Amino acid sequence: DTAVSQTPKYLVTQMGNDKSIKCEQNLGHDTMYWYKQDSKKFLKIMFSYNNKELIINETVPNRFSPKSPDKAHLNLHINSLELGDSAVYFCASSQVPSGNYEQYFGPGTRLTVT
Amino acid sequence: QQQVKQSPQSLIVQKGGISIINCAYENTAFDYFPWYQQFPGKGPALLIAIRPDVSEKKEGRFTISFNKSAKQFSLHIMDSQPGDSATYFCAASPWGAQKLVFGQGTRLTINP
Numbered sequence: 001d002t003a004v005s006q007t008p009k010y011l012v013t014q015m016g017n018d019k020s021i022k023c024e025q026n027l028g029h030d031t032m033y034w035y036k037q038d039s040k041k042f043l044k045i046m047f048s049y050n051n052k053e054l055i056i057n058e059t060v061p062n063r064f065s066p067k068s069p070d071k072a073h074l075n076l077h078i079n080s081l082e083l084g085d086s087a088v089y090f091c092a093s094s095q096v097p098s099g100n101y102e103q104y105f106g107p108g109t110r111l112t113v114t
Numbered sequence: 115q116q117q118v119k120q121s122p123q124s125l126i127v128q129k130g131g132i133s134i135i136n137c138a139y140e141n142t143a144f145d146y147f148p149w150y151q152q153f154p155g156k157g158p159a160l161l162i163a164i165r166p167d168v169s170e171k172k173e174g175r176f177t178i179s180f181n182k183s184a185k186q187f188s189l190h191i192m193d194s195q196p197g198d199s200a201t202y203f204c205a206a207s208p209w210g211a212q213k214l215v216f217g218q219g220t221r222l223t224i225n226p
Contacts, residue, residue, distance in 0.1 A: 004157070031212060033212075040218070041152075041201060041218075041219045041221075042216070042218055042219070043158070043203060043216040043219075044216070045213060045214060045215075048212060048213070055212075056212075056213055090157050090158070092157070094212060096210070096212055101146055101148075101163070101207070101209075101210075101212065102148070102160045102163070103160070103212075103214065104159075104160075105150075105157030105158050105159065106157050107155075107156060107157050108155075108156075108157050
């Protein structure tokens with residue numbers, strides 16, 4: 001069973017379109033994250049949610065809107081896509097109160113904006 | 115501002131050799147230092163982590179060395195194997211803050 005899953009794995013779209021990436025974790029974790037990995041492989045946190053509440057929002061354009069319908073899901077909606085949004089987006093989860101700070105990453109979604 | 119600096123960007127080591135990757139941080143509030151391993155097409159996975167109350171942590175062939183006064187930490191891979199070929203990321207976070215700041219990554223290649 002996949003611990004953290006993302007759909008789709010690949011997403012190719014044109015500038016100006018709106019798209020969503022879905023993430024689900026079956027680990028029972030209470031905290032979920034979105035990271036962006038650019039073409040140079042640099043990983044940067046975008047958002048963090050704890051029990052459906054936004055905890056971290058790292059100076060991300062407001063075209064990006066995360067939504068957490070329940071603590072097992074964290075989706076990322078992107079409006080008016082730009083060329084610079086092309087990257088690999090990773091979802092991750094962790095269980096903070098247990099004291100184990102390991103973050104479990106999903107397989108990534110490669111977004112290409114043309 | 116790059117808060118965690120990682121070097122080298124790429125590293126080639128012969129099978130059986132020792133691979134060493136270094137990181138330096140600036141923020142004195144950081145007190146959790148994990149290393150993640152990423153294979154092509156996969157998400158990063160935790161390899162080993164350390165907190166500054168110890169200067170070294172070893173798990174199998176992987177060792178983290180930590181120097182709090184110098185604000186540096188490093189990953190040593192002993193007896194490096196071709197299967198260790200991957201990109202390695204150091205990271206840092208204040209304890210409990212869950213806000214990992216990653217280094218730039220090191221692409222490690224182990225030649226057979």
